Amino acid sequence: MSPAKPPNEIDLGSQLRAWHLSGSLLVIGVLVAALVGIVFLLWPRATILHESIDVDGMRREYRLVVPRSVAGKRGVPVVFALHGANDTVDEMAEYTGLDELAIEQGFLLVYLQGRHLNWPPSIPPENPTLMEPDAAFFRTMCDRMVSDHGGDPRRIYLLGVSQGGAAANLLTAMCSERIAATLVGCGWLPEPLGDAPLETANKCPLLFIVGSRDRQVPPDFVREGHDAFERAGHPVKFRVIDGFGHGWPRRENERVWEFLEGKRLPEAAE
Template sequence: MPKTIPSLLLLMSVFLLQACAAQSHLIQDELETVTKEDLKYYLYYPEDYFSSESESFGLLLFLHGGGESGRAVEEIKETGPPKLLVEGKQFPFLILAPQNPHEKKWWNTQAVMQLLDSVVDHNRVDKKRIYLTGLSRGGSAAWELATQYPDTFAALAVVCGMAPLPYAHWIDKKMPIWVFHGEQDEVIDVEESDKMVEKLKEMGYDVRYTRYKGVGHNAWDRAYTTDSLYTWMAKQKRIN
């Protein structure tokens, strides 16, 4: 046994020398990065907006699903609130509907927030009445926005989106939430919403849950034609 000690000491010395050499190449630096994204979008103004020069309005940010990503911007109008607008429905608030330019990528949520901030700054928008909704891939992005920017939104509605369960506690506890999902969803399992809603309720959040029997991944067809969703949204206002 004593004969192995010099070898052990040699190995330790080599390790320490290598560690010191590695640290000598560890250089601290800093670089400012900027998020850039070409976002096409639609912006809807309620009729009353142009009859008053002083009144502020709420705004609904709508994020579409993967099927409308990276395609002609007109395809945004095939689902959700934009589809209802084409059919003639009127809303009491502005609606901002950007398009994800990448067919196979997630939403760039930082770019979406930059767009939202710009629209809010250049229009008569009540910052205490900004609402958020999204479906499928857009629903997942809506959850992400709610966790990353908890001081922004007055209400959240998510339709069949993947949910960031480990970060549920990051969401503003004062913001009411409404979740929709189809029980037969084969794209994003309904358990994503089940577990998220359960977790939020355990923590005392104000959560509504509509779980459609016999409905697959197209839960948005029923969710966004629920008139009470919009009356519920319009009643919400951030406390701080």
């Protein structure tokens, strides 16, 4: 019969086995954490979709950004973006940097593509319904974002730059019942909006921004839109960006969202 091992030898063996097990578990834990980190880094921060939709027999295109943080959720704010003349939705995404803002702040971002890369710069007397197809496109997309992507119908925002800013003026005049707030970037007031008082269903707030060095659409041109909506009873703000020329001031993106965020349609306007 073998002699019993001293107590200290038994304790030492148990400790060695415990250390070995702990070390193995630690290695496994590190590997799992590393794997999770790699998956997190490789997993896209947002899904970007290029889609089209039929609106009154016309095929319309758009670019949708769905941040990972809001995918599958309900009650998500929606921002519609209107590009400048002869631009594509991808070009607007590039020069505005709005994709990153959507990811950081957690809202659906929809770039609408204009017909033939443009929006109507004005409404001529001989074609008073020129903007109607674009208004129908906007309304249809509002419904789609709510039904298919969890958009909040009371937090739908509109922004545009240059010709898209002018179109934002038009859409706000035509579809104010859908819009919680509008931001007009260096956009003029298209004729004939300034010829008669605007009759808007919802007095949504608007912010007009323009560069002090903008020679294409000078501040006075942008202010005409501000004044027209102010006369119609809308809360309006006007801001000149010192030293900036024509285009989208991406350095102002955070302030753009500060203006839009939290604005809601009144319940009766849904």
